[in-house]
Amino acid sequence: MILTVDNVHTFYGAIEALRGVSLEVDEGEIVTLIGANGAGKSTLLMTICGNPQARSGQIVFDGETITRTPTFQIVRKGIAQSPEGRRIFPRMTVLENLQMGALTSDPAHFDGDLERIFALFPRLRERSGQRGGTLSGGEQQMLAIGRAMMSRPRLLLLDEPSLGLAPMIVKQIFEVIEDINREQGVTVFLVEQNAFHALRLATRGYVMVNGEITLTGTGAELLSNEEVRAAYLEGGH
Amino acid sequence: MAAVQRPSMDDVLPRVGREAALAGLVTLALTATMVGLHTVPGAQSRLTLEFRFGDVLMAVVLVFFGRMALAFTREGFPAYGLGIGVLIVAGSLLYPGLPTVVEIMGVGAGAIVGINAVWRLARPMRPDRPPPKTSAQLMDDVAAWVQRQSVVIGVVGVAFAIALPFLFPDRSSIDLATLVMTYIMLGWGLNIVVGLAGLLDLGYVAFYAVGAYSYGLLAQYFDFSFWLCLPLAGLLAAFAGLILGFPVLRLRGDYFAIVTLGFGEIIRVVLQNWSSFTGGPDGIASIPRPSFFGIAEFTSAPEADGLPSFHTLFGLEFTPLHRLIFLYYLILILALVVNAVSLRIRRLPLGRSWEALREDDVACQSLGINRRNIKLAAFTISAMFGGFAGSFFATRQGFISPESFTFIESAIVLAIVVLGGMGSQTGVVLAAILIIGMPELFRELEEYRMLIFGAAMVIIMVWRPRGLLAHRVPTVTLHGGRRKGGPSPGQRPEQVPAE
Numbered sequence: 001m002i003l004t005v006d007n008v009h010t011f012y013g014a015i016e017a018l019r020g021v022s023l024e025v026d027e028g029e030i031v032t033l034i035g036a037n038g039a040g041k042s043t044l045l046m047t048i049c050g051n052p053q054a055r056s057g058q059i060v061f062d063g064e065t066i067t068r069t070p071t072f073q074i075v076r077k078g079i080a081q082s083p084e085g086r087r088i089f090p091r092m093t094v095l096e097n098l099q100m101g102a103l104t105s106d107p108a109h110f111d112g113d114l115e116r117i118f119a120l121f122p123r124l125r126e127r128s129g130q131r132g133g134t135l136s137g138g139e140q141q142m143l144a145i146g147r148a149m150m151s152r153p154r155l156l157l158l159d160e161p162s163l164g165l166a167p168m169i170v171k172q173i174f175e176v177i178e179d180i181n182r183e184q185g186v187t188v189f190l191v192e193q194n195a196f197h198a199l200r201l202a203t204r205g206y207v208m209v210n211g212e213i214t215l216t217g218t219g220a221e222l223l224s225n226e227e228v229r230a231a232y233l234e235g236g237h
Numbered sequence: 238m239a240a241v242q243r244p245s246m247d248d249v250l251p252r253v254g255r256e257a258a259l260a261g262l263v264t265l266a267l268t269a270t271m272v273g274l275h276t277v278p279g280a281q282s283r284l285t286l287e288f289r290f291g292d293v294l295m296a297v298v299l300v301f302f303g304r305m306a307l308a309f310t311r312e313g314f315p316a317y318g319l320g321i322g323v324l325i326v327a328g329s330l331l332y333p334g335l336p337t338v339v340e341i342m343g344v345g346a347g348a349i350v351g352i353n354a355v356w357r358l359a360r361p362m363r364p365d366r367p368p369p370k371t372s373a374q375l376m377d378d379v380a381a382w383v384q385r386q387s388v389v390i391g392v393v394g395v396a397f398a399i400a401l402p403f404l405f406p407d408r409s410s411i412d413l414a415t416l417v418m419t420y421i422m423l424g425w426g427l428n429i430v431v432g433l434a435g436l437l438d439l440g441y442v443a444f445y446a447v448g449a450y451s452y453g454l455l456a457q458y459f460d461f462s463f464w465l466c467l468p469l470a471g472l473l474a475a476f477a478g479l480i481l482g483f484p485v486l487r488l489r490g491d492y493f494a495i496v497t498l499g500f501g502e503i504i505r506v507v508l509q510n511w512s513s514f515t516g517g518p519d520g521i522a523s524i525p526r527p528s529f530f531g532i533a534e535f536t537s538a539p540e541a542d543g544l545p546s547f548h549t550l551f552g553l554e555f556t557p558l559h560r561l562i563f564l565y566y567l568i569l570i571l572a573l574v575v576n577a578v579s580l581r582i583r584r585l586p587l588g589r590s591w592e593a594l595r596e597d598d599v600a601c602q603s604l605g606i607n608r609r610n611i612k613l614a615a616f617t618i619s620a621m622f623g624g625f626a627g628s629f630f631a632t633r634q635g636f637i638s639p640e641s642f643t644f645i646e647s648a649i650v651l652a653i654v655v656l657g658g659m660g661s662q663t664g665v666v667l668a669a670i671l672i673i674g675m676p677e678l679f680r681e682l683e684e685y686r687m688l689i690f691g692a693a694m695v696i697i698m699v700w701r702p703r704g705l706l707a708h709r710v711p712t713v714t715l716h717g718g719r720r721k722g723g724p725s726p727g728q729r730p731e732q733v734p735a736e
Contacts, residue, residue, distance in 0.1 A: 049603060075605030087600035089593055093711040100593050103586055104605035129714055151605060 001060075002027045002155055002187050003048070003079075008057030008067075010040075010047045017043040019211040020057070025155070030181050030188040032198040032219065034232055035208035041191040042084050044208070045157050048189075049081050050074050061155070076104050080153035084160055086144040090133030094124055097132050097143055101150030109152065116184070117146040120176050138169035142176070149180065155187045156180065162194040170194065174201055195232035199223045207232075246314070253308040260304035261297045268296045295339055299325070299346055306350035315357035322351030338685045376701055380708035383663055387710075390663060398569055402562045411558070415565045415633065417673045419626055422572035424653040424665035425579055426622030431651065432660035433579075433588060434615040435595025437494040440501025441650050443481070444474040444620040446642035448627020450508060453521040453637050463527035463632050467625065474624020475617045477504075482616040486609050489598070501647055509639040520638025526560065527567065527632050535560035564633050571629060575622045576662055582618070584712055591615055592660075649673075656697060658704025667705055 003025040010018040017040045025031045035041050047054050050071040059067045066074055075081075080101075089097050098117060102110050118125040121142040127135060132143060141161055148156060158177065162170040174197050181188050192198035199205050202219035207228060215222065222228050273293040279285035302321055310318030329335065329343025383390060401414055423445065430438045451470035455461040461469070485496050508515045515521070528534050533547040537555050540546060547563075548555040582588040590611045593601040602608055631637050653672055657664025676690055697705065 051599075051602065070607075071602045072605050072607040075603065081603045083600060083603050087597050087603075089596040089600065091596055091709055092592065093713070095713050096589070096711060099713065100589060100604055103590070129711065147604070 004060040006058045008054045010054050017211055023206050025189050029203040032190045032202035032205040034195040039208045040211040045159050078154040080148035080151045081157040082144040082148040086140045088132040088140050088143050095128045097147050098150050101147035105152050138165050158190045249312045256308045257301050257305035261301035264297045264300040268293045303346045303350050310354045310357050315354040318354035319351055322347045380706045383706055384708045384710045411561045411565050413677050417669055418568045420669040420673045421666055422575055422626045423650045424669050425575045426619050427650050428654050429619040430615050431654050434591040438497045439494050440497035442642045442646040443501040443504040444623030445627040446504050447474045447477045448624030449631040449637045452628035452631045453524050456525050467628050470628035471621045471624045475621035478616040478620025482613040505639050505642050522636050524631050524635050568629055658707030661706040664706035
């Protein structure tokens with residue numbers, strides 16, 4: 001297991017956003033977490049990154065408990081996050097954004113890593129001198145993923161990479177995520193509302209409702225599950 | 238704009254009239270009480286009200302016609318605008334009995350609307366030509382050009398600054414230049430926290446005060462020399478920055494600003510009330526002047542305290558200017574050091590992290606940046622520069638008291654940073670010259686200079702809301718083969734489409 005989340009409770013003030021969440025991600029997998037708006041998906045990702053920290057429960061990454069580790073150190077251990085809403089640096093150029101991602105990794109890898117990112121997203125090479133804020137939504141998402149990849153993570157956390165993007169672009173992004181997983185051997189934990197794409201890609205999936213995991217199974221199992229179809233697939237497609 | 242039709246006068250006139258009348262009304266409402274009513278000490282030391290209808294009328298008339306001229310120009314009748322502008326200038330100059338300040342404002346306003354009209358006359362709107370650039374776009378180009386040419390401008394600027402005492406060898410010019418240079422240094426120091434890290438610090442004067450009092454007190458109690466105290470003052474101020482840094486680490490935005498504001502006041506109030514140690518409101522007097530690097534003293538006697546005097550050492554005629562020029566060069570060197578350090582840090586990961594913190598602090602954290610440490614670093618480094626400036630201030634004045642370290646000082650330095658364009662080093666210089674130099678130059682206008690100063694600030698912020706020279710040049714590019722400041726050198730040249 002590269003990541004184990006065990007009975008984690010997270011609070012925002014008095015509100016309990018995660019009510020005892022447990023899940024596991026194995027090395028080399030793509031694991032998807034689906035759920036409705038406000039179910040606590042993003043909170044779980046943020047909790048894994050230590051901001052906010054879990055009030056109780058345990059998070060173990062690669063055999064090491066990181067429940068109380070400060071965020072910046074978690075990143076250095078090999079977990080990278082592409083946060084919700086992309087959060088690229090708008091006044092920095094694409095190249096500078098990517099450099100920011102490489103801040104924690106050995107400078108000797110920089111040129112090679114940059115080439116890898118540009119191979120995944122040729123658009124970023126074309127736009128390398130442009131400011132982040134002037135990119136389109138899809139390009140910004142590519143940049144956010146690219147930036148996260150620059151820290152050479154072993155586990156990549158993606159928070160709604162399809163948010164607000166055209167179907168064509170969504171397809172491209174998911175293809176790249178698959179690439180990152182298959183070709184580069186990075187384990188991916190994906191949080192999505194776009195259940196169809198996400199589950200098709202996933203080795204395994206979890207369904208979250210009101211801060212609790214209600215269902216789990218392989219991607220294919222969940223895709224054919226009646227409840228999942230009714231709640232997350234049929235209306236949207 | 239396929240077919241630009243010249244609008245007819247009949248259409249335009251009511252619109253222009255309405256606009257001018259409205260502007261006049263607003264002016265009336267604004268000035269009626271503020272300018273129109275004036276309290277004067279009357280008989281038996283009672284205050285009586287005096288009505289100044291004339292002044293209100295002048296303001297309303299000036300705004301009415303000025304607005305009318307601008308509106309005519311905008312609506313496609315620049316000739317009318319120019320005519321009214323000339324009339325305003327002529328009227329202000331020729332009408333008998335106008336106070337000087339009204340004359341100046343009239344001529345200024347007339348000139349502005351006139352120039353605006355001439356601009357339009359010279360470049361008429363034609364359908365086949367792209368619309369002329371607005372002044373804001375022009376200024377964007379200027380800002381970008383200034384940033385690109387920053388090396389050349391820097392060299393010319395420094396050369397001018399070095400030559401300045403010889404170009405204007407009189408006391409008042411050198412004093413003013415020293416003052417401006419002090420604020421440039423403070424501006425560059427604060428720029429690290431405000432411009433780069435994006436933290437609104439309203440209490441920068443605290444570190445200035447810590448630096449000044451460090452020197453003042455160390456000299457008073459232990460008889461330390463300036464050259465020993467300068468680094469100590471920097472250290473103590475940096476320490477103060479660190480102490481302030483901790484409680485504000487978790488704060489952002491408005492809350493952060495308020496705490497720093499409070500900290501600035503605390504330092505001042507402590508200095509004011511701890512009379513037994515700091516001298517309280519009386520301050521510290523007769524702070525020793527700096528020697529010439531511990532080699533010579535600036536005295537008229539050929540020898541003092543066992544050191545030769547500067548003029549005998551170099552075989553010059555004695556003049557009190559020597560010390561002033563030396564002080565000027567001292568602050569110039571200090572400021573340039575601050576600038577060099579800031580520019581260097583900006584290219585290091587630390588500087589980048591500050592910028593990332595400014596742009597998005599959540600993303601910043603998720604990239605493995607330790608927000609606590611880089612915030613503390615920004616605070617400490619910036620405070621240290623403030624401390625250097627403070628000890629220079631103490632040695633230059635020879636006297637310090639808490640009065641010199643009020644909130645208004647923080648506000649002025651902050652205004653310099655914001656006005657110059659957050660994060661722009663050249664912008665700080667320009668803004669410091671404007672903000673410190675301008676009121677000094679217009680001293681003859683007495684209290685009206687602050688009015689003009691306020692108006693200038695408002696105009697600049699409306700016209701360039703992000704500061705005069707707000708333009709960020711990327712620190713790395715793919716093409717050209719050579720990358721500056723990147724984590725590793727040597728990138729193969731790439732074609733990057735022009736932005």
